[in-house]
Amino acid sequence: MPDSLCEQCSKIPFRPFFQGTGYRHYYSDNEIALGTLERIWAECFCHFCGLIKHTLGIHYGKNSVEKLLRSNVTPTVFMYCVPLDQAYDGFQRPIQDISHYVDFGLYGISKDASAAFYAEGLARIGFAVRSNPQVIALRDIDATESSQPMHFGRTVDPSEIEWSMIKDWIASCLSKHHNTKLTSAGYDSQQPHQLELRVIDVSQSCIVTIPPRTQYVALSYVWGRDQALKLKRNNLTLLSAEGCFDSEGLRPSRTIMDGMRVVQQLGYRYLWVDALCIIQDDAENIQANITRMGQIYSEAFFTIAAAAGTDADFGLPGVSPECPRSLKQKSVTVQGLTIANRLHPNVDYTYWNKRGWTYQERMLSPRLLTFTPSHITYRCDMGCNQDEQFYTHDGAHFTAIDMTFKLQFEAHNIFEVYAIAVTQYTKRVITNPMDKIKAFEGVLDLLRHPFESPFFFGLPVSMFHMGLLWMPLGRCRRGDKRFPSWSWAGWEGAVAYDYHETDSNPNLCERTISQCTIRIDKTNIDLSYSSEPRTGNASCTENEDRWTRHFDEETCEVYYKDSKRESQLYRYPRPLSIVGQETWRLLAKGVTPILRIQGRVAKFRLTGQHSEVVDISDAAKSCKKGQHKQCNLAILDSKGRAAGRVRVDAYTLPKLQNQEHKFLALSRSTLYFHDDVSWDEESKAFRSWVDAPAGGEVRRQEEEYEEYHKPFAEWTAEAPSELDDGHPLLSELLPEIDRSGVYKDDYDGLQENSCSFDAKHYSDKVFWPILNVLLLFEKRGGIVERCGIGQIHVDAFYAIDNEEPILLG
Template sequence: MSLGTGVGDSFPEEARRASDLPSHEESIERTPWLRNHTLDPTKDGADLCSICGQLDFQFLLGASLRETIAEEDHASRPTILETGIPLGPVAELRARSYCRLCSLVSQMLQNLSANGTIPIEKNGQPIMCHLNSLVRDSTGLRLDGSKVEDTYTPFAFQLLITTRPPLIEEDEVEPRQDLPPPPLIHRLSGEGASESSGYGREIPTSSIDFDLLSYWIQTCARKTAEESQMEGDMSKSKQSTLSLRLIDVIEQCLVGPIEGLEYIALSYVWEKVTPFILTEANLPNLKQSGALSTGDPAIPQTIRDAMILCKRLSERYLWVDSICIVQDVQDKLVQIGQMDKIYQQAKMAIIAAYGTDAHAGLPGVRPNSRWSSQQVVNLQGMKVSNVLPGLGNAVDAAPWNARAWTYQERLFSNRKLYFCKEQVFFECDHGEYREDMLIDPHYNTRAGKVTYGCDPEHGTGHKIIYRNKLNIHVYEEIIFEYTLRNLSFEEDILNAFQGVSNVLSRDLFNSSPFAFGMPLCLLDVALLWYPIGPLHRRRRAGPNASHFPTWSWAGWVGHFKLDWYGNVSEKTTSQVEWLSADEAEVPLEAELTGMPKSSWPYWKFWERHVGDGQFIYYTRKDGDHERWTCHPISDPVDGQPTPVDFQTGQLHLRAKIAKLTVTNKHSGRWCQSPKCDEGVHGKCELSVFDSDGLRAGVVTLDGNSFQRLTPGLHEFICLSQTTLSHADSDPAWDEETESYAGKPGGSPISPRPPLNKEDEPFDQGRYDPNICWCFYNVMMIEWQDGVVYRVGIGQVHVHAFDKASPRSHKILLG
């Protein structure tokens, strides 16, 4: 194949025509990425093949191809560069192992493969390999360097390897997994290069550069101090400091409890390893100098490495849960209840993202304790290497990131030092550092935090984003993410979530208490969660173990969702009378569990907003207008009664119960899982029938509950009344007041056409969709020893439910 010179390996004529390769005479003028002389083995050596030898890598790693060919002089550019410079079929690259670039590219493509082999064809077509240049700056990767708007922002060039057809496509990736990062090559920096130059960096193979890590940490601390001084932000100094036991890595023993010491926290995976733990019995001994020796094999390697690391970074105190919390007394529950503060107040968290248990260690802390796939080669006098996987890819796929306990540790740590298989990353509120690349997140932060949003390799920061986002939306995202993670012990579901619920309560729900993972002020809508796959009941530990409550997502093992779009609180009117869980069973005010009644005296302190698409939210008039709530929330009152018995997990309420028929017939609507048609049941939406056999609504069951279902009459609690649709597509919507102003069951304010067949939840010949507030949110239940348990959640037309002769019951919902 030739890149315009007529020399080199053979290249299929069809591909040659498609690439529109220039002739030798015009190639240099039109293609500055080619060298100005034909490959001469006596000058250039035998380290590049005849294709790669024609390329000018000094040019390619110093300019954007897309920018270059867009210039007027290149108006008649070859179409070759629309997809990049062709390097040839993958099969030929593999054969050119003598070529430094081809060998590097082959190895990079092999790293993408799950089984370590590179396919040479796909769907009968040979896989072709192309080379393009990219610009990397503080906002990520792009093709065109002219798009860098900030002249103060440094940027460098990288080479992108692409294949056609792609080696891996989106439909070939496992569910919930991202595509692997694109193969990239970058130029390595020379001596004294700036940390913000954008060049690559050669990683020491034996052990990490501790001075480099110290530089990262100190730079962030200095920048943060400058920002705090400029903004007059003294919030951190006003925080009440915790009284903690800590490991003194100099004396190698336990100290405290003591307040006010600066410390590093360790986040790691225990897994099934028998941990080295603190107990009442060994506490006195562990306070003796040398009791926690880094040479003691009884202490898991990850903890010993963290102690070594702290000492090398001149950090004296380390917090480790297994050693700093007494594991066999009440102290453990107290400490679990303040996990959010422990990680928030730490100077930094060490993240042991590599390995499956506490014996894995921190790669690179000890000599010869890590391996890297970085390959450094010399191209035309320049050192280049493959770009290693970024923070997002390296950490998100790690066993550490799959653990429920580590979720809150990642959320609340202000600075994180990630130890991954191949390199170390540092992440803070300004952005990230990485060993294999010189990008300084503190170089230019005038526009705020650098998030590298366009770079698919970069992590998102994993902070809770409150601004301009509905609180129920934030909550739903967190629950969804958290319940995707694993627990070694099912009963830890709430303990591992305690720190998260503390922060959500304080920052999103006006300090409303949480009950079994659900904010009490949101109870009316939080009960409407639904499964997105098969579930099984979660049990507590012990010989006489009881279950967690069925009404909470925490009572089940599986995955869940909660509708929030358009503000579900605004279109939910409770039909339940909540009762205090004490002996008095006093009826509770509506604002404790949901939208306050119009007579609530504190409406004057809140403001209602209607945004684009009739998106409704509320803010406190005297509060942060960027923190949106789905309804006003009353201020907390000490000793306020709740409907939750925290000992039994039961909810106390009075509500109507009606009997309706459920069979194994699925609804057939658009939201039905196609796998149900194949007999694989995860989430099942079933039709609910009235006494005449007509469809009256739908109910959602998880696949396991569906398999146990006995067709026939089933009981349903009426939880709340709701609308058919959202905003101006709903009959109750009043365009003038921008609210659901229609009277429940009344004539429509905004009449709408009949529902499409794929949207129809009930028989429109019997039940009218064109009335206001036409649905009841219902919970399908079963009884056991006088207690009611959730089976499924659904919606039934109000006329169908009312026709079924519902009766009011005092209910214990377990």
């Protein structure tokens, strides 16, 4: 029977296209135009068009696509082929023998229509779908290896899980890494655990205590609403009786029951689940388990991740009839090739992945068996990567890139590892604000070794002044007051250590030098000292014989290596400050969160004026549209000139604007991580500001221009009646030109000011021209709180500053 294809699709050479050959000969840029979305959606007989419709409908939502079709938009659909395995360049076979997937792009959609299209996905499934929908070629299991390319695709049976296949995944993983430590958690996960735990014995269907060095599986899931059955002091004896969980009145939540079935099916015996393995009304037992939560998941043989549903009663799709898998896979056969839509786990966008507690469970588990609504995946932190919709026998394998699966010590220096983890974690939701640090304790416990210090309210003591430089990414309100304002744990909202939220900020620590002395109040614990960079080596300050300085020519990054053998795996952004044992002991006991700071303070004015420095962050884009969440306000000197910028939450503006405020200088910084005016190319180091040549500053022309002095339209932020996602504080959009954004220069015409300060009056050609500052807000009893973070030019700040003692809470 001939293939049922429309005229357009009958011209496509499917087999060469999915094999990665032919397209270079037939088509440029490996793309094919399939016509308009309207044409494809109206096609009733073409098998491939039918698959496209199914794939788009599953990916974006059928109603979303049809709503787009009813608008005046007529997008064109393109198909592209891309190597399926992300590690194809490491294969011994040529690229034309590697299987490819095909994705579909929609073009010709306006920005407004595109935003509405993605908003539909946000309303439907809780996240905006930004990736393209994809189809894959299924493998002909009867064909020989030599007669076909490495097509990995397979049909997923929605009614039955192939347990033998999952056993093969684990066995293959063990065979590859039998003598290798799984390193993402820093523990030797190949050795049975060192803890004495309560676990569920799935063969006896009850709670038991297992001795150290006994293998167990952990469950990571979402509680949602409270669970009916939990371990408590008054039912410990009952739940320890053999067969108790088989009784109708003592059945655990469905997800836990399904987890027990998974452990049995795979041939294991013990399952650790928080609700039934921690005594929920025993504060001492809860604390003992929470403090070792990272170790519990790190030392589990593998972790079952329940990445479907929103509560513990949802279950694991496909494990029991009560929780079936969604039927989302459709296949068609064209030109002798079977093609199906690719099932995307979308784990990053699940409700499970939005919860705060599951972050460390995902990051610290050496192996993760994930149950999505449609299929199962398996990951290990040494690179094993299995997916139920792909064959992996005969030496074939499938490799995806998942930078959030583990802490990337190989790719980043230790402060970047910490900073990225904080950003990822603070984007998640914590039901109880007091759990903000507890749910991150496992990650901090892992990082204590490379940082060689404890963490104080989530900030590393050995790099404390760097830890203070976090900044909000969007809506960020003051949270539980039992956490200090200087810690990200004291705020509700996502934070980062870079305005642009990049994965790394090269030389951030190398070009940031503390300018104040910080001590924990009523103790002798010093956290930071005021210092200056040293000529030829900006950061070596103490214990120098341990450290060797290196420069990466490719990334222009300065990093340090520690001579101690146990630290050789890590890259350091600067030598660590030494943290004494007394500091460890005192912080373990608990001390006041008040910081006593001796530093420089200066007053500047804030109005509604925004800083017009180039900023691609979502916060800046939101302000441009008049929807204010986090605002980059211009910090104005006594003459109304922009001396810097400060990021504050829009809801605090009514309390701040049209007033002078105190700013504390935390640290001094260069403008750029490399190619800065203070950068010495020969020594590959930032020269000290004390070594700046006399008269070396290049100032702007002093002539005045009408365009430059165009007045800025002031506005007043009104206090909102209720909290929403972005309060429209402006009645009209910001003007496109303001005094801090544009100046004229005689020799170069109209210039854009790329600095946070007014570069016509404050030169960007001085050594280390920026001070990282905190906006202070006095609360009570002389204790001030952090209200915002920003940057001020050194010339503007040092012209009016005074040294003051500050109590920061």
